[in-house]
Amino acid sequence: xxSDAQRLLAGRGxxxxxxxxxVNATRLGLDGGGRPPIPVALLALARLxxxxxxxxxxTPFVRAARARGVPIVDGIDILAAQGRLSFExxxxxxxxxxxxxxxxxxxxxxxxxxxx
Numbered sequence: 001x002x003s004d005a006q007r008l009l010a011g012r013g014x015x016x017x018x019x020x021x022x023v024n025a026t027r028l029g030l031d032g033g034g035r036p037p038i039p040v041a042l043l044a045l046a047r048l049x050x051x052x053x054x055x056x057x058x059t060p061f062v063r064a065a066r067a068r069g070v071p072i073v074d075g076i077d078i079l080a081a082q083g084r085l086s087f088e089x090x091x092x093x094x095x096x097x098x099x100x101x102x103x104x105x106x107x108x109x110x111x112x113x114x115x116x
Contacts, residue, residue, distance in 0.1 A: 022046040022065075029059030036061040044068040052078055056112055080104035 019042070028037040030053055036043065038061075043049060049065035054075030062072055080101040088094040 019046045021048045023050045024061040025052050030055050036064045040064045046070050
């Protein structure tokens with residue numbers, strides 16, 4: 001329930017079990033600085049951390065999850081998945097996930113170097 005989540009985020013109480021997934025859908029950490037949007041102790045209880053942000057640097061959310069050994073899905077992964085689904089819808093064939101992800105990461109790095 002929402003009241004349990006609010007209590008945990010306020011640092012009161014302990015969760016009864018692990019979380020399947022924790023998603024950062026905020027813009028916090030977009031500049032690579034600051035703290036994660038949730039207490040880092042909760043990240044250690046996640047089986048997967050998803051950050052919808054794709055930023056110049058790794059976000060504090062991703063850094064904290066990685067430091068705790070939590071598998072990560074970052075914003076570029078999400079962008080590549082969206083692109084893959086769009087391609088499949090438009091052209092009727094799903095491109096290779098590996099190629100889509102490699103292409104998205106490469107394009108993002110090029111974009112960052114052009115704007116640096």
